[in-house]
Amino acid sequence: MPEKLAWKRKDLLGIEELSKEEIELILNTADSFKEVTTRRIKKVPALRGKTVVNLFYEPSTRTRTSFELAAKRLSADVINIAVEVSSVKKGETLIDTGRNIEALMADVIIVRHNCSGAPYILSKSVKASVVNAGDGWHEHPTQALLDIFTLKSKLGRIKGLKVSIIGDIAHSRVARSNIWGLTKLGAQVTVCAPPVLIPPGMESFGVKVTNDLDEAIREADAINVLRMQFERDNVSAFPSRMEYFKAYGVTEDRLKGAKKHILVMHPGPINRGVEISAEVADGPKSVILEQVTNGIAVRMAVLYLVTHAQGGAI
């Protein structure tokens, strides 16, 4: 896996701090690993004898499973620690938990936490590599990387693309990481949501803001539709799922004014009939399942790079 630029970070905590070159290095490395995931024997020995710990303070099937598979396809040993059965119950702090995991000679700790910044705190306390699998409303870097990887695979480039992110921008770590990544690589990002779901000062991120779904769709090369989480109390501004679907649900009808090649992305799990119609989710414009497949290659790349970081920590 020879690359001109060497990876130097022990961790992957967020997209915000990455350079354009670092993002491209991850994407290129993922390209090499993508081929592995389609082989009959989907394994390489790159992380044999290394230990990867999934430390999840929030329940998650898809992200945990994707990381677990990525690690296993690199031949690492994987340990899953979920909050429910962990000593967190006994009141141990994140730092103590991290140090204990490190004392077990873990090489990588993949952490999902409901508090923004938790992976940063953890990374300062341990010599092991820390990979952020989602922290509060802050970042979900591997999701953004797999979204960008999928875009690039399908459309050949990121620079100059118009990408609209649609949905609950205010509470979305996926939106935040995508915005950082896409703008660094030269895409033009529009965010689209009802006013109550767009945080003030969004323009300072270098994105266009609109409340009009048709406008967000019209010129987009791709749209990234976020999951509407009605289980949160903050969306009480919307009386019902039906109401939201009428105004912001992505349907074939709404896509009539779109570019022919428009791609529809979604980080999953999808709410059919809430933020997206079944017809669109399962239709030819959708790359939702390709995102899932690409997630493995991207996470293999991240695990590979952080465990093979060269030189001192950045």
Place this chain on the structure above:
Amino acid sequence: MPEKLAWKRKDLLGIEELSKEEIELILNTADSFKEVTTRRIKKVPALRGKTVVNLFYEPSTRTRTSFELAAKRLSADVINIAVEVSSVKKGETLIDTGRNIEALMADVIIVRHNCSGAPYILSKSVKASVVNAGDGWHEHPTQALLDIFTLKSKLGRIKGLKVSIIGDIAHSRVARSNIWGLTKLGAQVTVCAPPVLIPPGMESFGVKVTNDLDEAIREADAINVLRMQFERDNVSAFPSRMEYFKAYGVTEDRLKGAKKHILVMHPGPINRGVEISAEVADGPKSVILEQVTNGIAVRMAVLYLVTHAQGGAI
């Protein structure tokens, strides 16, 4: 593992749709794998680099563990997904979950679900192999296969055997799968239970029906005693476990009129003193623990065959 008949199904969903020859192919393949489970190093590389997902919508230790071990002994990577920590909580449908697992390049999805037919729906949505690990009251094909495998190992044949299935026939997927399998292979099956636990029209399955335990035992070469699940509301017809034990509990005393070589089977976990006495469960006629051991070989065979299916899907 050369066999005249080649396996052609991508899935194992139920016994009902299998031919006599297909069942025999599974049993013969299991025979080859049984030897592996007794080696000092209990592993073969048949599924190296393949991914097997245990997708369990109902809690289960024994079936999940048995499949997990079977897959690991074939050198597959195994991912466990339990409902409690899954995105099912977030309202994702079975089909979406299945497609997502498939997008992770899983080769086999082993599914247990409380709804009859769920594995069939899943199998139509994914290219991955689907193995039914129990669906509602419908089928539990690998349990029947391991029961039949055990019978054949101990008695040398299935054709012409008299097998009585005793207990809650109405709500038993184990009974249903056993009836299909045993009758296809030429055994004579009797079902025995109090009237309220035998569904109407049972005779159309080609089995004898009786409410008399002694009659069910008298001519049987083997009895398969089902777990009595008092946690279900439908057995309120029985005032107590004691009452059930008196009328239908299999004891040494009740077995006095049986054939000398009679085998006692049970899918587990057993309720000592409810459907079976401790003396019988732990006695020389019992093959209950051999069933557990054989379960691994049978599941290795199933995983091997569905991942090596030849030709188009049936």
Place this chain on the structure above:
Amino acid sequence: MPEKLAWKRKDLLGIEELSKEEIELILNTADSFKEVTTRRIKKVPALRGKTVVNLFYEPSTRTRTSFELAAKRLSADVINIAVEVSSVKKGETLIDTGRNIEALMADVIIVRHNCSGAPYILSKSVKASVVNAGDGWHEHPTQALLDIFTLKSKLGRIKGLKVSIIGDIAHSRVARSNIWGLTKLGAQVTVCAPPVLIPPGMESFGVKVTNDLDEAIREADAINVLRMQFERDNVSAFPSRMEYFKAYGVTEDRLKGAKKHILVMHPGPINRGVEISAEVADGPKSVILEQVTNGIAVRMAVLYLVTHAQGGAI
């Protein structure tokens, strides 16, 4: 791994029944494995093709994870069974569960149980090796072994050392196993706690008893500070955590009268500001994280020895 004394037990149930020589054999074997845990590829094939089952009737992150890693570094296949998803819910007895696990051809069952003696009952019912990962208030042998291993690594010997165990002696399996192990190897043990937390007749274990923390610290080569479990009802004698910390919390101030080389141990997870100050826990006298690291080597040794036991069972 040539040793003069051969290991003969199929199980590791407690420290009480071990001879001095057996304890030393485990410590020496752990020494050999410790080197493995620091290699770049942290794996040896000693248990390849063997199956290790973690059977946990109490939640535990650190002990389960430590055993899981130890087994994986020996190349064993590991199956985790937690009570929450197990058929224990369906009322299966420990013995039936054990026999079923054995029928799955498991080589080692690691069991944690809230009832004292459970691993002994299990070991009599199965041919598989049983390792006690903590039973009630009775024993936690691998914790004591890793404590002793850590002491010996740091101080060069056990014989003649003065070790004080501080905290809830009455309800601590860690205390009990440490007392057996340390006294067998010739250390002088003092236990220190408020009167209500010391069981009557403690002196018969061959230990000194004191209620005075300063006295317990003064001559000690090492102190082992137990976790204070306020979630138990039996400590209502103490009005608050603050109160306990004032009287029995180990702080830098309390350590002023200690020997220069004093080691501070803790089985974790620590309660900062309850039984120990953060300053001490993170300070230069603390070997708490080394204990965690050593736990893997000690557990590798135990798993290796019980699966390579020679001659008949003791």
